[in-house]
Amino acid sequence: MCRNIKTLFNFDPPVTHEEVRDASLQFVRKISGFSKPSKINEHQFHAAVDEITQISTRLIHSLEATVPPKNRAEEPAKAKARAAERFGA
DSSP states (O other): OOTTOOOOSSEESOOOHHHHHHHHHHHHHHHHOOSSOOHHHHHHHHHHHHHHHHHHHHHHHHOOOSSOOEETTHHHHHHHHHHHHHHTO
16 A cells, blocks of 8 residues: 655655655555545545645755765666565565
8 A cells, every 4th residue: 555655865866746745645545544535535635645745845855865865766676686685586
């Protein structure tokens, strides 16, 4: 359920608004238990996603990195290599 919640800080190129929103949506889905809210809860659900997106964006922009940014294209390859080493695939 939380596939889209990934580390979003200190990447080159920087995180996009859509990536932050996707992670926020997954977070709200996880804590609410809804993958799609009912009509009666739809407004509150989407309001929560919007608020978490704003807060997350503020957080990411306020953090300071002490290491160089990670290359967004290289990270999935590194993760795949770690998984292959760990699970022997």
